[in-house]
Each structure stands twice: as C-alpha cells, then as structure tokens.
Amino acid sequence: xxxxxxxxxxxxxxxxxxxxxxxxxxxxxxxxxxxxxxxxxxxxxxxxxxxxxxxxxxxxxxxxxxxxxxxxxxxxxxxxxxxxxxxxxxxxxxxxxxxxxxxxxxxxxxxxxxxxxxxxxxxxxxxxxxxxxxxxxxxxxxxxxxxxxxxxxxxxxxxxxxxxxxxxxxxxxxxxxxxxxxxxxxxxxxxxxxxxxxxxxxxxxxxxxxxxxxxxxxxxxxxxxxxxxxxxxxxxxxxxxxxxxxxxxxxxxxxxxxxxxxxxxxxxxxxxxxxxxxxxxxxx
Amino acid sequence: xxxxxxxxxxxxxxxxxxxxxxxxxxxxxxxxxxxxxxxxxxxxxxxxxxxxxxxxxxxxxxxxxxxxxxxxxxxxxxxxxxxxxxxxxxxxxxxxxxxxxxxxxxxxxxxxxxxxxxxxxxxxxxxxxxxxxxxxxxxxxxxxxxxxxxxxxxxxxxxxxxxxxxxxxxxxxxxxxxxxxxxxxxxxxxxxxxxxxxxxxxxxxxxxxxxxxxxxxxxxxxxxxxxxxxxxxxxxxxxxxxxxxxxxxxxxxxxxxxxxxxxxxxxxxxxxxxxxxxxxxx
Amino acid sequence: xxxxxxxxxxxxxxxxxxxxxxxxxxxxxxxxxxxxxxxxxxxxxxxxxxxxxxxxxxxxxxxxxxxxxxxxxxxxxxxxxxxxxxxxxxxxxxxxxxxxxxxxxxxxxxxxxxxxxxxxxxxxxxxxxxxxxxxxxxxxxxxxxxxxxxxxxxxxxxxxxxxxxxxxxxxxxxxxxxxxxxxxxxxxxxxxxxxxxxxxxxxxxxxxxxxxxxxxxxxxxxxxxxxxxxxxxxxxxxxxxxxxxxxxxx
Numbered sequence: 001x002x003x004x005x006x007x008x009x010x011x012x013x014x015x016x017x018x019x020x021x022x023x024x025x026x027x028x029x030x031x032x033x034x035x036x037x038x039x040x041x042x043x044x045x046x047x048x049x050x051x052x053x054x055x056x057x058x059x060x061x062x063x064x065x066x067x068x069x070x071x072x073x074x075x076x077x078x079x080x081x082x083x084x085x086x087x088x089x090x091x092x093x094x095x096x097x098x099x100x101x102x103x104x105x106x107x108x109x110x111x112x113x114x115x116x117x118x119x120x121x122x123x124x125x126x127x128x129x130x131x132x133x134x135x136x137x138x139x140x141x142x143x144x145x146x147x148x149x150x151x152x153x154x155x156x157x158x159x160x161x162x163x164x165x166x167x168x169x170x171x172x173x174x175x176x177x178x179x180x181x182x183x184x185x186x187x188x189x190x191x192x193x194x195x196x197x198x199x200x201x202x203x204x205x206x207x208x209x210x211x212x213x214x215x216x217x218x219x220x221x222x223x224x225x226x227x228x229x230x231x232x233x234x235x236x237x238x239x240x241x242x243x244x245x246x247x248x249x250x251x252x253x254x255x256x257x258x259x260x261x262x263x264x265x266x267x268x269x270x271x272x273x274x275x276x277x278x279x280x281x282x283x284x
Numbered sequence: 285x286x287x288x289x290x291x292x293x294x295x296x297x298x299x300x301x302x303x304x305x306x307x308x309x310x311x312x313x314x315x316x317x318x319x320x321x322x323x324x325x326x327x328x329x330x331x332x333x334x335x336x337x338x339x340x341x342x343x344x345x346x347x348x349x350x351x352x353x354x355x356x357x358x359x360x361x362x363x364x365x366x367x368x369x370x371x372x373x374x375x376x377x378x379x380x381x382x383x384x385x386x387x388x389x390x391x392x393x394x395x396x397x398x399x400x401x402x403x404x405x406x407x408x409x410x411x412x413x414x415x416x417x418x419x420x421x422x423x424x425x426x427x428x429x430x431x432x433x434x435x436x437x438x439x440x441x442x443x444x445x446x447x448x449x450x451x452x453x454x455x456x457x458x459x460x461x462x463x464x465x466x467x468x469x470x471x472x473x474x475x476x477x478x479x480x481x482x483x484x485x486x487x488x489x490x491x492x493x494x495x496x497x498x499x500x501x502x503x504x505x506x507x508x509x510x511x512x513x514x515x516x517x518x519x520x521x522x523x524x525x526x527x528x529x530x531x532x533x534x535x536x537x538x539x540x541x542x543x544x545x546x547x548x549x550x551x552x553x554x555x556x557x558x559x560x561x562x563x564x565x566x
Numbered sequence: 567x568x569x570x571x572x573x574x575x576x577x578x579x580x581x582x583x584x585x586x587x588x589x590x591x592x593x594x595x596x597x598x599x600x601x602x603x604x605x606x607x608x609x610x611x612x613x614x615x616x617x618x619x620x621x622x623x624x625x626x627x628x629x630x631x632x633x634x635x636x637x638x639x640x641x642x643x644x645x646x647x648x649x650x651x652x653x654x655x656x657x658x659x660x661x662x663x664x665x666x667x668x669x670x671x672x673x674x675x676x677x678x679x680x681x682x683x684x685x686x687x688x689x690x691x692x693x694x695x696x697x698x699x700x701x702x703x704x705x706x707x708x709x710x711x712x713x714x715x716x717x718x719x720x721x722x723x724x725x726x727x728x729x730x731x732x733x734x735x736x737x738x739x740x741x742x743x744x745x746x747x748x749x750x751x752x753x754x755x756x757x758x759x760x761x762x763x764x765x766x767x768x769x770x771x772x773x774x775x776x777x778x779x780x781x782x783x784x785x786x787x788x789x790x791x792x793x794x795x796x797x798x799x800x801x802x803x804x805x806x807x808x809x810x811x812x813x814x815x816x
Contacts, residue, residue, distance in 0.1 A: 018463020
C-alpha cells in the first residue's frame, strides 16, 4: 500500500523539559567511554613500531611466539579439563539434586571460591605442586593453576545457563515418560548450550589475561620449544614483566605489542564464542 | 531407571571432587594461618603496621588499610562513571546503538587486568607525578586504575538492572506529571536498589581481590596510608613476598594468614549478595 | 471544572504504519466516553495521545489537532508535565511503585513541589477516601503497596492519580486484570466520579461500557467508525460494522 501521507505529518518529539540530568549523564558517559578508549588507543599506538613478523612469529629471542603458544595451550588444556568437570557438577545440582539447604549452601560456596583472588590460588598451587610434589615451575603447573581458577566460574555459568531453561519444559518432557537423563541430554542441554558457550567464551578470555596466578607457577621464562614440563611464561606475564622490570625504550613498545596480541586473542575468543552461540541458536 | 542412577553417580562424583579440592585449598591456607596465629596471636598482627619478616615482625595493618583505601577510592571514583554509563545505556539509547554500546562495555569487561595496569603505568602514574611532584606510585594511582577497571563490570550490571525496571512504573510516574529526571531519581533508581547493591558488591569483590593491576602502580612499601607515597595491599604484598618466603617458614605462614582474610572477606561479600537477592524478592 | 475534549482529524503514525486515521470527535465536560473495538484498532493509541504518553513510542508522527480544556495537546510548546497533571491516567495492570502506600499517593504532590507534611497527609487521606480505599488501609499507610491485593492496588493507583487534582481521567482497561468483585468497585467509582472529571475509558467489556459510559466510540483499523450516546449505540447503531461488532460477528 503506497501510503505516503506520513511525510506530511510532523514528528512528535519527547518534551525537552526536565531532561537536564539525562543530558548531563549522557555527556559524562561520553567522557567515560573516551577514558576507557584511552586504555586501548595508546596501547595500539605504542605497539606499532614493534609489531612485525619477526616479533610475532620469529624464532629468535625477543619474539612473542613462545609466549603466545604457552598462553593458548595452557588456556585450552585447562578449559578442556575444567569444563566437563564443571558441566557434570552443574547438571547434578540443577537437574538431579532436590533444592534444599545444601544446594543453597553450595551456591554460597561456589560464589566464594569463585571470587578467591588469583594470587591466593597461586599461593596454594606453589605450596602444593611446586613445594610438596616437586613439580617444576612450568606449563604443567600453570595448567593446574588455571584449571583451579576456571573451575568455580565454569560451575557457576553452567548452573546459570541450566536455570535459564524454563521448568515447564522439564515437566513436559517428564510427562511424556522421558527419564531425567533423556530430558537433560535431548532437551535441556541443547537449549542451554548457546548461553554456556557465550559465557564460556568470557571465562576463557579471563583465563588468557590471568597474571598473578601464573607468575610463580608457570614462571617468567620460555624454553626453546613447548613442553609440558618446560617453562611457561604467558603473554600476560610477559607484559607484566617487561613493564615492571624492563627499562629500555624497546621494552615499552614490546610490552605494548604484547598487550595488543593478548587483546587480539581475547577479542577473538569473545567474537568466536558469540558467533558460535548465535549460530547454534539459529539452527535450533 | 538405570541410566539415571549411573549418570547421577558420575555427576555426584564430579561435584564431590570440586568440593573436596576447594575445601583442601581452604584447609591448606587455614593450616598456615593457624600456625601463624599460634605463634603470633590473632589481634597483634592486625593492629601492628611493622612488617619486617627478618626480625619476625608480621604486622599487616598497613596492608589491610591499603586494601580498604584502594577499594574505597576506586568505588568513589567509579561511581559517577557507572551512573552515567548505565543510565545512558539503559534509558537514553535504544535499538541498535544500545546493543552496540552494551557490546563495547562487554569488551572492556574482558580486557585483562594487566592491560589496565599497563595503562596505569603509562598514563595514570605520569599524570599523578606531574600534578603532585611525587613519584606517582601509590594508593591514589592504584585507586584510579582500579576505578577504570571496575567501571565496565559495574556498569553492565547496573545497566541490566535499570533496563529491567518495568515500563509500567515509568509510565505511572510520567503520567503523574513527573519529568524524565524526576522519574529517574524517584522511581527508576529506587526500584533498582537490589540490583545496584548486587553490582556494588561484585565491584567491591573485584577491586579487593585484584592483584596485578594494583601491584604495577602502588609502589610496594609497607606504610600506613599515605595516598601519594608507595604503599601495599593484602594482594600485592602476597605477590611480592611469595617468592621471598619459602613454604613452611614463619614468613610463609603470615602469607597464609593474609590469604585467609581475603577468603573470609569474599565469603562475607557473597553472603551479603544472597541477602540482597532475598531483599529484591520481598 | 471538568474540561471538554475536542479532536480534529487526528492522524498518528508509528514510523510508516498508520495507527489512527482522521479521527474527529467532541466530548462534553464531565462526560464518560468508552472506547471499544477489536485489539489493535487504535483505541489505546488514541488514549495515549490525550496525555502525550504517546511520546514514548519511537518515531511517532502526528497530524491534526487535539484540545483538552485549555491545552493544545499537540502544540510544540505545550507544557507536557502540566498537561499530565491535569490529565490523570490509570493503567491496565495495577502499577503501584515499590514504596509504601503513603509514598505512592504522595508521589505526585511531592513531584509537584509540595513539602509540608500536614498538607501531604491531608491530600493522601482525601485521595484514598475518594478512591474508596481509606477504610481498608487507614493505619497501614507505612506498609508496602505490594502487600495489597490486585483490586486494592488498582484503587491505590486511582488515588495516586487523584492526588494531583486532575480534571480528566484516562483509564486503559482498568479492570482487565481484576476479579468481578474488584471490577464492580472500580465501576462504582467511575459512576461516582461523573461530572467531577471528564473520563475516557478503554474497555473490552461491552457490558462495562454500557454500565459506566455516557457516550461510546467504536474504533476499527484506526478509524473512528461511529460515536454516539451509549444508549443509542447499543440499541440502534447507525453503522453496520458497529452492529456486527456488538453482536459478536467480528
């Protein structure tokens, strides 16, 4: 229908009166966003001189490649270990256990261990793995530390994703004679998966940036090649070390470049997990 | 149903492992803290600010005060930004710009703290140095860095809360002749009290537990609060001394004592959060 | 003094979708107009134009003129807050603020700048009495408004609207979510309010329209099909569409 008469009507603007505070807050928000951008833009600007193929992929000392490999492998392995464990625990809590005093106490427990500062986890891993078990300061110990860090967060995100599936669906499935296990695997998990993947992406991104927990567990050195027992300095630790110990001009641009690579990996993980979640949502 | 029973057993196992491991973590920290308390008493170390492990003096007052000051400062500095960003994102922007705004904030939530630390060293510390004529390292710089770091997290939580205020309440207020501003102050913000408190507690936890970004700019000296001179917090002192004090030495037990306090504080914050959630239902 | 309402060839668009087409009507002072019609026919849009609540929808465009008493509602320079104080609104779902009963009713006067506690108390008491809620809540004014039943909450919302001394009341399906007893109480109030306030009520309940209104306007597809005295519309509608709607042959 070619109803073009709306062009003749005048737009009705919301009244301008009594919006002064909103305008001030919007102005402050612009300043706040600029402040946040001031974290990223100088980082990229300083990184430019150091961002070249030799720095990114080279085999010579000073290249960031070993740190990047350490970061990706340690994060991937700890996520691969902690996610299934957390999934099973979360499934039990939401789909099998009856809500009670104990499940509520468990919420408090998860919430607490999930916010234990990473340096405290580092302290415990050093005490147990390095001192008592004589593990080397290495990727292996780093993986243990990261797994421990990631576990509670993953349990929490699994529980949250499962709880976001309406209870009516479960009733519907049980009413058709499905067992709990069938209900969970065929109905609940597919529905909860997109949210789990998106939140899981946030968790993995956080692991990539973990610093304090890795300094004394994975260490501040890299080896000639990747090894499970070899030195395991990550990108974040490298950035920290360069920026707190390095004094040359080169160090500061290399530190910035390391930060840019780290940010690139973090954003890649976020973007990838979001796309995957959207794709799953669309195909469901 | 057999499958159900087997599945439940495996899941219970995974849950038990999770609980057992983290209880062990608490026991290990607790044991060290217990040895420390038996040797040094409970109150003494908390009210003394003399930290000289070589002389067997373990006063942690300076670190406790440092942690509280840095956290408090960060929250005060972050508050206006959080208010502005959350109101803009929830009540001013709509549609596609609103979605883009939220995605940008989410990206900043994911920026690693070591990058915020880098910003502190490259931007905040030199700025403080120029403005005050001091070295620039200290709780003030740490508070600024932490503020910038918690703004995205806190803002996103506040934004989601403000967005959930039913439009029927907003229209009820506007229908009585209230302006947009009056509606914001008198209806939207009070109705969001529970969610805002929750975001506040999460922000407190994040600031209190942050290690690396604070350590990079605070300077690392044990002195009781001077905003412009190098100081330390519970977490930064743990990071500094972890390498210096080998396990099973009295100094190491002092680290466990500090770690236990941090864990207790986190438990209190989580408990408060559950109370706040109850409040929103009632 | 209750004002009259005059609408002259009013058009409303949401973006490019036309919600109202050339609506023209006049409602005398102190009269009750019931708006009826199928869902999506534009009656809620029409109601929300009268106190400019329509502003909240994105990309709204209007044409024509609307006058409520002395207010040129669609004029660019109209004082919207003053208009909304004069034209009170009651919504489909009771929407008390999450505050005490007292603070709910005192909200409007406080917003308008009234600070004296004695006057506030008097206003709250008068408004609650007018809304026939006073006997049920006296001595409980410090309790949360959420502790009231649905019907009580709706009467609280009416009291809240009355507290700012409006001259017009807009009621958007005020009993749609209420049980029959609560509905009867609200209808009783509307009948009592006649001549004191000019009222416009949207309702899906034709019996309700017949019981409370002086005039009925039937909307369909954004057009005002027919408007007339309630008795005439229900007994002898002029338009065939009106008759079909009233007899259920939509």
